[in-house]
Amino acid sequence: MTKSPSQTASETVVSPRVQQHIIDDERAGQRLDNYLISQLKGVPKTLVYRIIRKGEVRINKGRTKPDYRLKEGDTVRIPPVRVANKATPKAGKRLTESIEASILYEDERIIVINKPSGLAVHGGSGINLGLIEALRDARPDQKYLELVHRLDRDTSGCLMIAKKRSALRDLHEQIRNDRVNKVYWALVEGRWANRKQQVNAPLKKNTLQSGERVVRVDPEGKPSLTRFRVLEPLKGSTLIEATPVTGRTHQIRVHALHAGHSIIGDDKYTPREVNMAFREQGIKRLFLHAAALEINLPGSGKRQRFNAPLPEELEQGLKALRNE
Template sequence: MQYITLPVSIIYANKDMINQRLDNFIRKKYKKIPNSMIYRIIRTGKIRINKKRIKPSYKLKLGDILKIPPIKILKNKNNILFSSNQAKMLTDSIIYEDNDLLIINKPAGIAVHGGSGLSFGIIEYFRKLRPLEKFLELVHRIDRETSGVLMLAKKRSALISLHQQLRAQKIKKTYIALVHGLWPKKLNRIFQPLSKIKLNNTKKKVFVSDSGKPSETFFKIKKQFDSSTLLSIFPKTGRTHQIRVHTSYIGHPIFFDERYGNNNFDQNIKYKNNTTRLLLHATEINFIHPKTNHAICIKSPLDKTFTAYLKNMI
């Protein structure tokens, strides 16, 4: 028999968990581990509720926060095979969570969902990491190559509310990108319609077209270097690859954009710097919380690769 170790789990007690004994709850969650292990990890304080040690007989209350240590379970065909390092990376990427929302700082290079030849993406991984979440859905998407803020809804009501805000353009996103060339100081808005086609039934290609959908992006120069510009970018619409196509269309593609960039520029840069990831990051999102109606601003820091590259530019 083969075993795998599940990563640390954080569980927010919902109404379906109220008044369940802790030991019974753990027994239902991990059906194939022995009772002796359950009582040992509770007794030794490895399972915490609201950061406190607790007895097996404790009855769960609405809003309790359970922290469960890594658990070894029997491997089966439904287990997603990913390493403990991958699990830790995804867990560490969480920048905000409550009973309604899970918001992460998505690493570059990971798709948000399976498809186009990929078995799993962010949403599939988190569903496995959070097996007790009855509802977990993407609120929006960002490109596989792009890093930064990504929202997941833990309740259908939250998803509906946030989708309404998206349609009303009430959710405001801010991106940071490094583009080739010196961005014109008076160019703070691009309004060009975009169309989308499929290539080889898998990849999508987006291009400016008079018959496309209205697409609007705003720009602000953060810093200019000798032959490149760091931009703050504010998309008003949310078309596929919108930022990447708009910047490329006016002759200032984003660094290391294999689909819309300038290969000649990038090849020279790759030789000088050990960086090839798309230098586009979703750095901030503003929205109204679906439960509290409070204005929320979530910021996601740049990763080490992007930060190190910018330091090399100075």
């Protein structure tokens, strides 16, 4: 087959010609940028936003913006797209088996996974492969798999994956209307007072001169509220339960720090000497775990709670502290 003059051996044609997609009920309500990312597999997000900005993507023959919410019956024009060849990362057998073994619940609409610490929920920012990419790789026949929400890379525990667009819409609506309850367990330095039951402090993202991104309490930040409860006082530390009312980046970590008790193992917000002291007790990672999640099941509406047991390494760390 003869190559077109504009196609080189170092390029892959993702979309060989203009495509016209008609949006059905399953995709209605999705943002345009997220829809294109799901359709143009392997295309960098920067390129997706570029073709939208240049007007090459059209909705009902008109230009639009990345955050446009698709409507049932919309016609989406997708231009021809080529990207440079690069090896597509593949999930190893050990990783896929680990993810499958971590599934707490699954039906025809959702999956709830007890995410391991150290595994990013998605690729990007120097990470080739995240949990969602590994799951898609392990289940090639599953047409739709999308993250409902996110957990930090080093946080373990309950994570939801939608298997249908309608389930994703349902769960996002529940999140917006405060019908999803999330409970985290964290080990913090020092003795947390029982009377300290919530932190209500606005949070703002910042970028340091080094390029590192951090979150800080700032009057100009977004309103943020976390409720706390003491579970168990331990030597030099406290096991607490945290329930975020809002859902800001690093919210629990920064609110705990603001309360004067940073989370053990947090290499971004906790002093190094504190982390080193607890490493001797076997706590070598961020002690933050999404222990429980309560939702209305998409489809049935039945209220259901999922519990993710603490990982073995955190249990062993608690045991060492109790023995002290």
